[in-house]
Amino acid sequence: MTTSSAPGKVYLFGEHAVVYGEPAVPCAVGRRARVTVEERDDDRIRVEAEDLSLDGFTVTYGDDPDDADVNVPGDLVAAATGYVDGAVAQARDAADAPDAGFSVTIESDIPLGAGLGSSAAVAVAGIDAATRELGVELSATELADRAYRVEHEVQEGQASRADTFCSAMGGAVRVEGDDCKRLPDPPDLPFVVGYDGGAGNTGELVAGVRDLREQYEFAADTVASIGDLVREGERALRDDDVARIGELMDFNHGLLSALGVSARSLDAMVWGARGAGAMGAKLTGAGGGGCVVALDESDATLTALEYTTACETAFRAELDTEGVRRE
Ligand code: MEV
Structure with missing residues (x-):
């Protein structure tokens, strides 16, 4: 075994x-x-x-x-x-x-x-x-x-x-x-995760973005803008500029919403986190439901998410430097 x-x-x-x-x-x-x-x-x-x-x-x-x-x-x-x-x-x-x-x-x-x-x-x-x-x-x-x-x-x-x-x-x-x-040396990123208790269908969400991108120029431009934003984010990571990283996470959430992959529950958690003073907040992964990730060193975001109706559970998440391992 x-x-x-x-x-x-x-x-x-x-x-x-x-x-x-x-x-x-x-x-x-x-x-x-x-x-x-x-x-x-x-x-x-x-x-x-x-x-x-x-x-x-x-x-x-x-x-x-x-x-x-x-x-x-x-x-x-x-x-x-x-x-x-x-x-x-x-x-x-x-x-x-x-x-x-x-x-x-x-x-x-x-x-x-x-x-x-x-x-x-x-x-x-x-x-x-x-x-x-x-x-x-x-x-x-x-x-x-x-x-x-x-x-x-x-x-x-x-x-x-x-x-x-x-x-x-x-x-x-x-x-x-x-x-x-x-x-090599990412800065300390104080992740807080909010989970709405639901799930999105990755295959369907990816196919939805593909269709939108084929149909509308704005969607193709949005995908390219996310690429620009990521390059900007890499500079912020190299500079250990966590405030800038948070700001770019906010922009990234907006661009993902434009591609139709956010959800009411995800937006509610994102705004709950921002209202509590998080440095940034966005959905994570394919979207449609599931989790948001925010940056906050204090417990304010965690508490705010716990009081957000759309949020089933919230927790802190540490960067894990270890990948796959034998148990
Ligand atoms: C899903 O976790 C992430 C997506 O970018 C799909 C993929 O990268 O395969 C939506």
């Missing part, structure tokens, strides 16, 4: 635009998905998941997920098992073991589909645990690459390397197309 874990992330800047080759800066945070894998005697996959902000579920199937024996609605199962399936396929390929079967248990303190990179963390930790279980050890870079292929497939060809690279490597990272690197 092998267990690996990988961190979730918040986007300081650049989600969505990164899908079109603009740069983005996600930061790994200290909330992890843990995946335990045990090789089976047959070629089936059994998945058990708990703590995914959903009722726990169990699903067992062999080659055909349509024959699955499940205890919760299909779309929830599809969301989580899509990434597990992909991770298992990558592990079988990496270990040259096409018929390997696994019992997989996922425990996660990253809410599912909420913009904190739960699916990337599950894919990265899943590939690591399954390959180790088969006696193969992959580098963090190869895990990031294979997990990206999983996301790419599940998101129907529209994914960036940002979430998976960040989860595999940890720390603050910069991703532009295939060029991915860790940022």
